[in-house]
Each structure stands twice: as C-alpha cells, then as structure tokens.
Amino acid sequence: MTDFKKIRTRIFLSNLLAFAIVITGFAGAVRFVFVRNLRQQLTERLTALGQGAAAGAELEEGELDLEAEFQERELLERRQALQVFDLRGHLLEQQGEDTTTLPFDSELTVQIQSQAPPVQAVTLPIFDSDNRQLIGYLRVSQSLKQFERTIRQLDYGFGFGALVALLLGCTGSTWLNRQVMQPIEESIKRLKQFTADASHELRSPLMVISTNTEVALTYPQGMRTSDEEKFQAIASATNQMSQLTEDLLLLARTDNIADFERKRLDLSVLLADLVHLYRVQARAKQIELKTEIASNLELIGDEAKLTRVFTNLIQNALQYTLEGGNIEIFANRHGRELRVTVTDTGIGIEREYLDKIFERLWRGDRSRSYVRAGSGLGLAIARAIVQNHGGVITVTSQIGVGSCFQVCLPATHTSVNST
Incomplete structure (x- = not known):
C-alpha cells in the first residue's frame, strides 16, 4: 500500500x-x-491628441504658434501634458503637470518613464501649416498611474482565479486519481490474495512429493542408480519449489501491514544473536566476520520479520563473498533513526542492476553463475518489511570490491552507544 500512496502522490x-x-x-x-x-491604445490616444494640437501650427516671427488651444484644466483632469520644443530640442512651452523628465530625443517616437512619476510620452514633428516645413516638435505625455492600477487589478484577478483553479484542479485530480487507481489497487489485491492462496494450497502437494521422495531415497533397495539420481533431482526441485512457495506466501503477507506484530524490541540483541548463529558458517568459509553493534538500539516492530531482513542480508553476504574475504556488520543510532550496514568483499553488483535487485524474482547473471539460484524474493521481502516499518533499505556496490546494504529504521528513544 505504501507504493500505491507514493504513486498516487506522484500522479497528483x-x-x-x-x-x-x-x-x-x-x-x-x-x-x-x-x-x-x-x-x-494609449499611444494611439496620445498620437491623436498630438496631431490635433499640431494641426495648423505656424512659425511667426521666429516663434512657434499652435492655433489649437487646450484648456489646461482638461489636461490636468486627464493627467496629460503638452510640451513644445524647437528644432534644437529646447523647451518652448508646456501645459499640464504630468510631464516626463526624460531628455528630449527627436528620434524616439514613444518614451516610457518607469520611475516615479510613471509617464508615457509620444513625440511628434510639427510642420508649418502653409509650407509644410519642419518647425519643431510636440511631446504629448500621459500619467501611467491609472494604467498601472488597471494592470494591478488584472494581476489580482489572475492570481485569485489561478488560486481557485488550482484548488479545483487539486480536487479534480484527487478524484480522478482515486477513480483510476482504485481498480488497479483492487486488481493487485486480488492478485496478492491469489498468490497467497495458491502458495498455501501448493504447500500440501509439495510436502507429499518431498516426503515420498525422502522415503524412496532413505530406502533405495531395489532402486536402480539412474532412478536414484532422478529421485534426487525430484527432491532438489521440490525443495526449490517449496522455498519459492514459502517466500511467495511470506511476501503476500508482508505486503499487509495488519499482519505485523508491533512491540518494543532491542535491535542490538537481535543482531548479536544472528552474528553468533552465522559465525560458524563464516569460519567454515574462512571469512572474517567483524561487528560493531551499539547497545540499546530500541524500536517498535515485528521481531520475526526484522530477523528475516537481516538474516537475508547476512546470508547473501556469506554466499557472495569468496573464501578469505571480510564481512562487516555495524549498527548504531543517528539522530532519530537506527542504521545497520552489512558490508562484504564479495563479487559485487553491476551499477545498472542496483535499481533492480529489490525487484521480485530478479537475479543478476553474475549471481546465477556464482551460487545456486534461490527464489529471487529475499531482497524484495526485505524491502517490503523495512518499508512497512517506516524505514528504507539502500545498496551501494562495485564489481570485484563488494557490496554495502544499509537499513535505516525509526528509533523509539535516545539510546546509549557503546562499542
């Protein structure tokens, strides 16, 4: 279910x-x-205003005369202004207050002053109404306060609309995700239930086959040598199928958090018992087993299932480590979590396979050729158990150097570390 929550969250x-x-x-x-x-539109209005003011302009006795007259009060009410310049750019006349402080430039038709006061200006040439000669320039300006107020209101509207749209989108996305994921989750549940039921039903016939095969091998009188080899092959295949059946059943049950038994336990004691159990096997392979386990590593969890996790990691380390190699098991507390690392000097795992080793029924080619293949469910079971305890399991590896598995689990309270 944790995976489904992650998928739903990712889709959302x-x-x-x-x-x-x-x-x-x-x-x-x-x-x-x-x-x-x-x-x-503002530029067009200013252009029209300027053209109306410049219409009929004349140059009389060296002075620029605009026949059109504007009431300055109207210009003030509309937050507009007029400025008249001669050919050299000298200011000759001005009406209104909302003028730009930008330097006059006859090459710039439209000028925008962004600093206070915000103003937009349009510069137009003035031609003599009689001979159509250029006699000066007229710069018409308009305050942008109303313009900016309109844009600000537009932004507020967009912001509020976007917020409402996002809230509706969240609601719709949640509803759609539920509608899409519900049949998928139900199908997965049915598949898991089928796997559990099928695994449970297979146990009885496999037990019958295994028992009868053991009896036949125990009393081989009258059995041909070739028949004995066949029975041994049957026994081996039956054991593998039985292991796969048990692992499938355990994995199906592990996916159900309700099947977990929650109680306070000391992880340091659990690990110490496992190390003591597998130290003989390590010595048999001439593998040095080093440990550094802090005391009082307490957490809330299922002791049997956590034992399965670390049993799997230690068994893998022993299987994939050559004689004369090293295995190190460290366990301590980091803040609010307990960290356990199992490091070996084994054959290692290819980089491209690191993301696949926790998948169900997956095994790398190097591991197939080195040891007899198991069910391929051990690490998948380990990850499911760790995740249902609110933890994570990760791996780093290098070919020919070894692998390091790290399990992080939430702790219950402050522990006292000791070597």
Missing part, C-alpha cells in the same frame, strides 16, 4: 504541476496581449 503532484504550468502560461499570454493592446 505531476497533474498539479502540469495544471499550474497551463494556468501560468495562459494567464501570462492573456496578460501580455492585454497590456500590449492597452499600451497601444
């Missing part, structure tokens, strides 16, 4: 991110077009 976040990108892109595009059109 992916949908939310995609929805947010769409909303942001849509809002950005609409805002860009709106601001552009609004600014263009």
